[in-house]
Amino acid sequence: MQIHQAIKSRQATYLADFDWTELPWKGAPKTRFNQLLDITAELANLFVQAFEVEGMETASLLPVALKVVNGCWRIDSELGRFYQDFENGNPGPLHWPELSTEANLADDAELGKVFPVAFHFPNLMVAFTCMIYWANLILLWAVLIHMYKVLSTLPTHIAGLDGPEGSPYLVCSKADGNNDTRSCDDGAKAEHMTNFDMNGLPPIEPRIDVLAAARNICQSVEFCMKEQMRGLGPTLTVIPLMAVTDVLPNFPQCSRELAWAKAAFRKVNDKGFRLMRYV
Numbered sequence: 001m002q003i004h005q006a007i008k009s010r011q012a013t014y015l016a017d018f019d020w021t022e023l024p025w026k027g028a029p030k031t032r033f034n035q036l037l038d039i040t041a042e043l044a045n046l047f048v049q050a051f052e053v054e055g056m057e058t059a060s061l062l063p064v065a066l067k068v069v070n071g072c073w074r075i076d077s078e079l080g081r082f083y084q085d086f087e088n089g090n091p092g093p094l095h096w097p098e099l100s101t102e103a104n105l106a107d108d109a110e111l112g113k114v115f116p117v118a119f120h121f122p123n124l125m126v127a128f129t130c131m132i133y134w135a136n137l138i139l140l141w142a143v144l145i146h147m148y149k150v151l152s153t154l155p156t157h158i159a160g161l162d163g164p165e166g167s168p169y170l171v172c173s174k175a176d177g178n179n180d181t182r183s184c185d186d187g188a189k190a191e192h193m194t195n196f197d198m199n200g201l202p203p204i205e206p207r208i209d210v211l212a213a214a215r216n217i218c219q220s221v222e223f224c225m226k227e228q229m230r231g232l233g234p235t236l237t238v239i240p241l242m243a244v245t246d247v248l249p250n251f252p253q254c255s256r257e258l259a260w261a262k263a264a265f266r267k268v269n270d271k272g273f274r275l276m277r278y279v
Contacts, residue, residue, distance in 0.1 A: 032082070032085070032129065033128075033129050036082060036132055036136070039078050039079060039082065042071070046072055046075070047139060050146050050147055051146070052064075053150060054150070061150070065147055065150055066151075068143065069144065069147050069148075069151070072143055072144050072147070073202060076207065079136055082133070086129065086133075092122065094122075095119040095120060095121045097119060098118055098119075098120050099117060099118070100113055100115055100116055100117060100222055102222045102225065104263050104264065104267075106260035114218075114256050114257060114259075114260040115215070115218055115219050115260065117219060118219050118220075118221075119216070119222075121223055124223075124224065124236065127224055128224075128236045130220065131217050131220050131224075131236070135213075135217065135239060137209075138214060138217075138244070138246070140208060141210040142246070144204050145204065145250075148204065151198055211254065214254075214261075217241065217244050218241075218244060218261055220237075221237050221241065221264050224236055224237045225268075241261055244257075248261065
Protein backbone atom coordinates (compact mmCIF):
# COMPACT_ATOMS: atom_id res chain seq x y z
CA MET A 1 0.00 0.00 0.00
CA GLN A 2 2.78 2.41 0.91
CA ILE A 3 4.68 1.50 -2.27
CA HIS A 4 1.56 2.15 -4.34
CA GLN A 5 1.08 5.56 -2.72
CA ALA A 6 4.74 6.42 -3.27
CA ILE A 7 4.48 5.55 -6.96
CA LYS A 8 1.33 7.68 -7.33
CA SER A 9 3.06 10.57 -5.56
CA ARG A 10 6.08 10.39 -7.87
CA GLN A 11 3.80 10.18 -10.92
CA ALA A 12 1.88 13.26 -9.80
CA THR A 13 5.13 15.20 -9.31
CA TYR A 14 6.40 14.11 -12.72
CA LEU A 15 3.19 15.07 -14.51
CA ALA A 16 3.07 18.46 -12.76
CA ASP A 17 6.63 19.29 -13.82
CA PHE A 18 6.32 17.99 -17.39
CA ASP A 19 6.03 20.57 -20.16
CA TRP A 20 3.24 19.04 -22.21
CA THR A 21 3.18 21.89 -24.73
CA GLU A 22 6.59 20.79 -26.02
CA LEU A 23 5.88 17.05 -25.99
CA PRO A 24 4.98 16.57 -29.69
CA TRP A 25 7.96 18.64 -30.86
CA LYS A 26 10.78 17.21 -28.76
CA GLY A 27 12.24 15.23 -31.63
CA ALA A 28 11.48 17.56 -34.52
CA PRO A 29 10.65 21.24 -35.03
CA LYS A 30 7.15 22.29 -35.97
CA THR A 31 6.35 22.39 -39.66
CA ARG A 32 5.46 25.72 -41.20
CA PHE A 33 1.85 24.63 -41.41
CA ASN A 34 1.80 23.81 -37.70
CA GLN A 35 3.28 27.23 -37.02
CA LEU A 36 0.43 28.73 -39.03
CA LEU A 37 -2.09 26.70 -37.03
CA ASP A 38 -0.65 28.15 -33.81
CA ILE A 39 -1.24 31.67 -35.18
CA THR A 40 -4.74 30.66 -36.28
CA ALA A 41 -5.56 29.42 -32.77
CA GLU A 42 -4.39 32.73 -31.25
CA LEU A 43 -6.50 34.68 -33.73
CA ALA A 44 -9.56 32.52 -33.06
CA ASN A 45 -9.20 33.26 -29.35
CA LEU A 46 -9.09 37.01 -30.07
CA PHE A 47 -12.18 36.61 -32.25
CA VAL A 48 -14.09 35.21 -29.27
CA GLN A 49 -12.84 37.99 -26.99
CA ALA A 50 -13.79 40.64 -29.56
CA PHE A 51 -17.43 39.67 -29.53
CA GLU A 52 -17.53 39.29 -25.76
CA VAL A 53 -16.94 43.02 -25.25
CA GLU A 54 -20.48 43.85 -26.35
CA GLY A 55 -22.58 44.61 -23.32
CA MET A 56 -19.60 45.39 -21.10
CA GLU A 57 -19.57 48.43 -18.88
CA THR A 58 -17.71 51.32 -20.49
CA ALA A 59 -15.03 51.38 -17.80
CA SER A 60 -14.15 47.72 -18.38
CA LEU A 61 -14.68 47.67 -22.15
CA LEU A 62 -11.80 49.89 -23.23
CA PRO A 63 -8.90 47.89 -21.70
CA VAL A 64 -10.29 44.64 -23.12
CA ALA A 65 -10.90 46.19 -26.53
CA LEU A 66 -7.42 47.67 -26.70
CA LYS A 67 -5.89 44.38 -25.60
CA VAL A 68 -7.69 42.62 -28.48
CA VAL A 69 -6.57 45.30 -30.96
CA ASN A 70 -2.96 45.08 -29.78
CA GLY A 71 -3.14 41.30 -30.06
CA CYS A 72 -4.46 41.57 -33.61
CA TRP A 73 -1.62 43.83 -34.73
CA ARG A 74 0.88 41.48 -33.11
CA ILE A 75 -0.62 38.59 -35.07
CA ASP A 76 -0.51 40.73 -38.22
CA SER A 77 3.25 40.98 -37.76
CA GLU A 78 3.51 37.24 -37.07
CA LEU A 79 1.58 36.44 -40.25
CA GLY A 80 3.85 38.72 -42.26
CA ARG A 81 6.96 36.99 -40.91
CA PHE A 82 5.40 33.57 -41.47
CA TYR A 83 4.62 34.23 -45.13
CA GLN A 84 8.06 35.71 -45.79
CA ASP A 85 9.72 32.65 -44.22
CA PHE A 86 7.38 30.39 -46.19
CA GLU A 87 8.39 32.07 -49.45
CA ASN A 88 12.09 32.04 -48.60
CA GLY A 89 11.97 28.36 -47.63
CA ASN A 90 10.33 27.26 -50.87
CA PRO A 91 12.66 26.36 -53.79
CA GLY A 92 10.39 28.12 -56.26
CA PRO A 93 7.33 30.40 -56.30
CA LEU A 94 4.51 29.48 -53.95
CA HIS A 95 2.00 29.96 -56.76
CA TRP A 96 1.80 31.22 -60.32
CA PRO A 97 -1.05 32.34 -62.60
CA GLU A 98 -2.54 30.31 -65.42
CA LEU A 99 -5.64 30.87 -67.50
CA SER A 100 -8.71 29.40 -65.83
CA THR A 101 -10.33 26.46 -67.60
CA GLU A 102 -13.13 25.68 -65.14
CA ALA A 103 -16.62 27.15 -65.56
CA ASN A 104 -18.55 28.80 -62.75
CA LEU A 105 -22.24 29.70 -62.65
CA ALA A 106 -21.31 33.30 -61.84
CA ASP A 107 -19.44 33.69 -65.13
CA ASP A 108 -21.22 35.87 -67.68
CA ALA A 109 -21.24 35.74 -71.48
CA GLU A 110 -20.88 39.52 -71.75
CA LEU A 111 -18.79 40.30 -68.66
CA GLY A 112 -16.66 37.21 -69.02
CA LYS A 113 -15.26 35.01 -66.27
CA VAL A 114 -15.20 36.41 -62.76
CA PHE A 115 -11.68 35.01 -62.35
CA PRO A 116 -10.07 34.53 -65.76
CA VAL A 117 -6.80 33.61 -64.05
CA ALA A 118 -6.39 30.73 -61.59
CA PHE A 119 -3.47 30.06 -59.25
CA HIS A 120 -1.45 26.89 -59.50
CA PHE A 121 0.84 25.56 -56.78
CA PRO A 122 3.73 23.12 -56.41
CA ASN A 123 1.44 20.77 -54.47
CA LEU A 124 -1.80 20.64 -52.51
CA MET A 125 -0.14 21.28 -49.14
CA VAL A 126 1.35 24.55 -50.34
CA ALA A 127 -2.04 25.53 -51.77
CA PHE A 128 -3.83 24.80 -48.49
CA THR A 129 -1.20 26.63 -46.43
CA CYS A 130 -1.57 29.74 -48.63
CA MET A 131 -5.37 29.57 -48.44
CA ILE A 132 -5.36 29.28 -44.65
CA TYR A 133 -2.91 32.21 -44.49
CA TRP A 134 -5.29 34.34 -46.59
CA ALA A 135 -8.27 33.15 -44.52
CA ASN A 136 -6.39 34.34 -41.42
CA LEU A 137 -6.01 37.79 -42.98
CA ILE A 138 -9.76 37.88 -43.58
CA LEU A 139 -10.52 36.88 -39.98
CA LEU A 140 -7.98 39.41 -38.72
CA TRP A 141 -9.67 42.13 -40.76
CA ALA A 142 -13.10 41.13 -39.40
CA VAL A 143 -11.92 41.28 -35.78
CA LEU A 144 -10.21 44.64 -36.23
CA ILE A 145 -13.16 46.19 -38.08
CA HIS A 146 -15.48 45.09 -35.29
CA MET A 147 -13.20 46.41 -32.55
CA TYR A 148 -12.58 49.72 -34.31
CA LYS A 149 -16.33 50.23 -34.65
CA VAL A 150 -16.80 49.51 -30.95
CA LEU A 151 -14.00 51.89 -29.98
CA SER A 152 -15.29 54.64 -32.27
CA THR A 153 -18.56 54.77 -30.30
CA LEU A 154 -16.81 55.46 -26.99
CA PRO A 155 -16.37 58.94 -25.55
CA THR A 156 -12.92 60.15 -24.65
CA HIS A 157 -11.46 58.03 -21.88
CA ILE A 158 -8.29 58.29 -19.84
CA ALA A 159 -5.92 55.49 -20.72
CA GLY A 160 -2.59 54.51 -19.30
CA LEU A 161 0.47 54.58 -21.51
CA ASP A 162 2.27 51.86 -19.57
CA GLY A 163 -0.23 49.03 -19.69
CA PRO A 164 0.67 45.33 -19.58
CA GLU A 165 3.11 44.24 -22.30
CA GLY A 166 3.46 47.84 -23.40
CA SER A 167 -0.17 48.18 -24.46
CA PRO A 168 -2.45 51.05 -23.42
CA TYR A 169 -5.31 50.32 -21.05
CA LEU A 170 -7.99 52.19 -19.17
CA VAL A 171 -6.83 53.66 -15.89
CA CYS A 172 -9.95 55.39 -14.71
CA SER A 173 -13.07 57.13 -16.01
CA LYS A 174 -16.64 58.00 -15.20
CA ALA A 175 -19.62 56.74 -17.13
CA ASP A 176 -20.33 60.31 -18.25
CA GLY A 177 -16.81 60.64 -19.66
CA ASN A 178 -15.51 63.03 -17.01
CA ASN A 179 -12.08 62.31 -15.61
CA ASP A 180 -12.02 60.75 -12.17
CA THR A 181 -8.49 60.08 -10.99
CA ARG A 182 -9.84 59.16 -7.56
CA SER A 183 -11.06 55.83 -8.95
CA CYS A 184 -7.55 54.81 -10.05
CA ASP A 185 -6.27 51.69 -8.37
CA ASP A 186 -2.71 52.99 -8.49
CA GLY A 187 -2.21 56.71 -7.91
CA ALA A 188 1.26 56.52 -9.45
CA LYS A 189 -0.29 55.73 -12.84
CA ALA A 190 -2.00 59.13 -12.88
CA GLU A 191 1.33 60.60 -13.98
CA HIS A 192 1.28 58.47 -17.14
CA MET A 193 -2.22 59.15 -18.44
CA THR A 194 -3.46 60.45 -21.77
CA ASN A 195 -6.82 60.78 -23.48
CA PHE A 196 -7.71 57.80 -25.65
CA ASP A 197 -7.82 58.80 -29.32
CA MET A 198 -8.94 56.57 -32.21
CA ASN A 199 -6.46 58.40 -34.46
CA GLY A 200 -3.67 56.84 -32.45
CA LEU A 201 -4.57 53.37 -33.73
CA PRO A 202 -2.94 52.05 -36.93
CA PRO A 203 -5.20 52.26 -40.01
CA ILE A 204 -6.50 48.86 -41.12
CA GLU A 205 -6.20 49.64 -44.81
CA PRO A 206 -3.92 49.34 -46.69
CA ARG A 207 -2.09 47.17 -44.13
CA ILE A 208 -4.66 44.40 -44.56
CA ASP A 209 -5.97 44.05 -48.12
CA VAL A 210 -8.95 41.83 -47.34
CA LEU A 211 -10.30 41.86 -50.90
CA ALA A 212 -6.96 40.67 -52.29
CA ALA A 213 -6.97 37.84 -49.74
CA ALA A 214 -10.54 36.85 -50.67
CA ARG A 215 -9.77 36.90 -54.39
CA ASN A 216 -6.59 34.89 -53.87
CA ILE A 217 -8.61 32.17 -52.15
CA CYS A 218 -11.12 32.08 -54.99
CA GLN A 219 -8.35 31.86 -57.57
CA SER A 220 -6.87 28.89 -55.68
CA VAL A 221 -10.02 26.78 -55.70
CA GLU A 222 -9.61 25.52 -59.27
CA PHE A 223 -6.28 23.89 -58.42
CA CYS A 224 -7.84 22.11 -55.41
CA MET A 225 -10.77 20.87 -57.51
CA LYS A 226 -8.61 19.02 -60.04
CA GLU A 227 -9.49 15.36 -60.50
CA GLN A 228 -6.07 14.18 -59.30
CA MET A 229 -6.75 15.83 -55.94
CA ARG A 230 -9.59 13.33 -55.44
CA GLY A 231 -11.72 14.11 -52.39
CA LEU A 232 -9.01 15.84 -50.37
CA GLY A 233 -8.68 18.91 -52.59
CA PRO A 234 -12.34 19.99 -52.43
CA THR A 235 -12.37 19.33 -48.68
CA LEU A 236 -9.52 21.76 -48.13
CA THR A 237 -11.45 24.58 -49.81
CA VAL A 238 -14.28 24.52 -47.26
CA ILE A 239 -12.83 26.74 -44.50
CA PRO A 240 -11.20 29.29 -46.85
CA LEU A 241 -14.41 29.60 -48.89
CA MET A 242 -16.38 30.11 -45.69
CA ALA A 243 -14.10 33.06 -44.88
CA VAL A 244 -14.73 34.51 -48.35
CA THR A 245 -18.51 34.19 -48.20
CA ASP A 246 -18.50 35.74 -44.73
CA VAL A 247 -16.51 38.83 -45.66
CA LEU A 248 -17.63 39.69 -49.20
CA PRO A 249 -21.18 40.80 -48.21
CA ASN A 250 -19.42 43.79 -46.60
CA PHE A 251 -18.34 44.91 -50.08
CA PRO A 252 -21.35 45.54 -52.37
CA GLN A 253 -19.01 46.14 -55.31
CA CYS A 254 -17.92 42.49 -55.08
CA SER A 255 -21.31 40.91 -55.82
CA ARG A 256 -19.92 38.83 -58.69
CA GLU A 257 -17.08 37.51 -56.56
CA LEU A 258 -19.57 36.58 -53.83
CA ALA A 259 -21.78 34.80 -56.35
CA TRP A 260 -18.70 32.96 -57.63
CA ALA A 261 -17.73 31.81 -54.12
CA LYS A 262 -21.26 30.60 -53.39
CA ALA A 263 -21.34 28.69 -56.68
CA ALA A 264 -18.01 27.10 -55.77
CA PHE A 265 -19.55 26.04 -52.46
CA ARG A 266 -22.37 24.34 -54.31
CA LYS A 267 -19.88 22.59 -56.56
CA VAL A 268 -18.08 21.20 -53.51
CA ASN A 269 -21.45 20.03 -52.20
CA ASP A 270 -22.21 18.34 -55.52
CA LYS A 271 -19.03 16.32 -55.14
CA GLY A 272 -20.56 14.63 -52.12
CA PHE A 273 -19.81 16.95 -49.22
CA ARG A 274 -23.39 17.11 -47.94
CA LEU A 275 -22.18 18.61 -44.67
CA MET A 276 -21.71 21.86 -46.59
CA ARG A 277 -25.42 22.59 -46.56
CA TYR A 278 -25.33 22.85 -42.77
CA VAL A 279 -22.19 25.03 -42.58
